[in-house]
Amino acid sequence: SETIVANVASQELARAGFAVAPEVVARFFAGRRPTDMLADIEAATKRQLPPNFAASLASATLRRLRAELRATAHVEHALTWLRGPKCVASSSPLDRVRASLDATGLMRFFDPYLFSANDVPNGKPAPDLFLYVAAKMRVQPSECIVVEDSPAGVSAAHAAGMVPIGFIGGSHTNPNLGAQLTQAGARAVIADMRALKSTVVALRGF
Numbered sequence: 001s002e003t004i005v006a007n008v009a010s011q012e013l014a015r016a017g018f019a020v021a022p023e024v025v026a027r028f029f030a031g032r033r034p035t036d037m038l039a040d041i042e043a044a045t046k047r048q049l050p051p052n053f054a055a056s057l058a059s060a061t062l063r064r065l066r067a068e069l070r071a072t073a074h075v076e077h078a079l080t081w082l083r084g085p086k087c088v089a090s091s092s093p094l095d096r097v098r099a100s101l102d103a104t105g106l107m108r109f110f111d112p113y114l115f116s117a118n119d120v121p122n123g124k125p126a127p128d129l130f131l132y133v134a135a136k137m138r139v140q141p142s143e144c145i146v147v148e149d150s151p152a153g154v155s156a157a158h159a160a161g162m163v164p165i166g167f168i169g170g171s172h173t174n175p176n177l178g179a180q181l182t183q184a185g186a187r188a189v190i191a192d193m194r195a196l197k198s199t200v201v202a203l204r205g206f
């Protein structure tokens with residue numbers, strides 16, 4: 001979803017008079033909360049976004065996700081194999097999480113265990129969301145494996161004492177992403193969801 005989200009954000013920001021390229025959105029804000037992104041843009045430009053901008057951006061993003069989002073290749077296979085408790089711990093608002101899972105046909109793997117960083121004081125790269133989710137799922141952070149495709153997400157999982165697996169098979173991947181995820185704390189990096197099973201097995205002794 002990151003490529004779609006970055007394009008929509010860039011377009012909506014341009015309409016509001018803020019020139020921010022999609023590549024810049026993806027580079028600095030992938031994996032982070034929309035509210036944090038908007039606050040950082042206002043701070044960097046020393047300008048205020050229109051009062052209704054957050055709502056307009058959210059609405060435009062939902063429309064595009066419902067129309068264009070497709071599941072990552074082989075993710076259904078990977079989720080079918082992972083038979084233990086699974087959840088989504090996302091920087092996105094819950095309505096966006098639900099729209100994404102509905103559009104990709106993956107809701108059945110996670111419902112009702114959907115969590116948003118809007119429920120905690122600090123978004124990724126802070127560990128708040130992952131620690132909150134572990135408590136809700138009644139598991140120790142050290143028992144959790146997190147699959148993340150952004151440095152902010154990997155950093156958050158690492159700070160929470162979890163085992164992060166970096167994923168570089170998304171549409172927003174760049175040549176440096178694998179190294180960035182490793183630097184952020186990923187214990188392994190995969191480019192294909194078919195490799196998730198063997199990677200989880202290898203990390204079980206963590």
